[in-house]
Amino acid sequence: MRSDSRLSRMLHVLVHMQLLGGTETSDTISLMLKTNPVVVRRTMAKLKQHGIVSSEGGPGGGWRLLHAPEDLTVLEVHRALTDASIFTLALSADHPACPVERAVNARLSHAMNRAEAVLAEEFGAMTLADIAREFQSAG
Amino acid sequence: MRSDSRLSRMLHVLVHMQLLGGTETSDTISLMLKTNPVVVRRTMAKLKQHGIVSSEGGPGGGWRLLHAPEDLTVLEVHRALTDASIFTLALSADHPACPVERAVNARLSHAMNRAEAVLAEEFGAMTLADIAREFQSAG
């Protein structure tokens, strides 16, 4: 199944940005992530849309964290990056009128909603500062 | 994000098979799912490997449910169909030695494990008979 590592990678970057303080360019970040500046800009653009970072052009420009690390939750970053379902599991939509399909989908939806709520609860209670703390205590 | 509707589709089929009682051919099932017999065989083969259904060749052959609907949980079907993660979210593995990446991934793993446990708990408590009951009461 195709996967999406943007959340993990962007959190990694944001923690480093917090530790370093100032602004970082797409080039610098792309080196940190062993990837391409365009990929970085594409992903950071979503964080910018959600007010998590700002960008400035020209020399001395780059990306800057707009939130205090205690106030930025993983949930906010996650929501900024992905609109789609967090699950690879999908419901079938071949027979909208079939009561069996509807019963199956209703049951699966219920379970998936509960699991998603748990994930949102965990992500909502996890800030950038928490991650930085764990990193520092782990050495 | 690429999605996988096999669980939903196969549960749909299994409920129908339970209601109909006997065996169903790949052709019949493919018509039910508006798809191709080969796709059905490919997916049913995984259920067969896990002892959920059996298959017989020749005229009068086809697929047969091996479990009583009260004993077959959604979790068993799910496990038979997918080995990969249920999440589209993936952890980055670019810097195994970087303590920041490790801290990020440890936190994300914890949250994902909790959510996955909730889903497994829900799926484990949900049998084919439960779905059939809901379908019948819903009309």
Add this chain to the structure above:
DNA sequence: TAATCCGTAACTGAAACAGTTACAGAACGA
């Protein structure tokens, strides 16, 4: 022996993130 099935190989198609090249445009600085 012929019809009916499953079992598979070998493709193509579709969708989405990742990667890359190539510019346009803005901002700074000498």
Add this chain to the structure above:
DNA sequence: TCGTTCTGTAACTGTTTCAGTTACGGATTA
């Protein structure tokens, strides 16, 4: 003002995985 440094995008290609399709082989039944 002019060159350098940035972001912002468009337009591709690569990769992966499920879905769809064609084409067989092989087993079973009647």
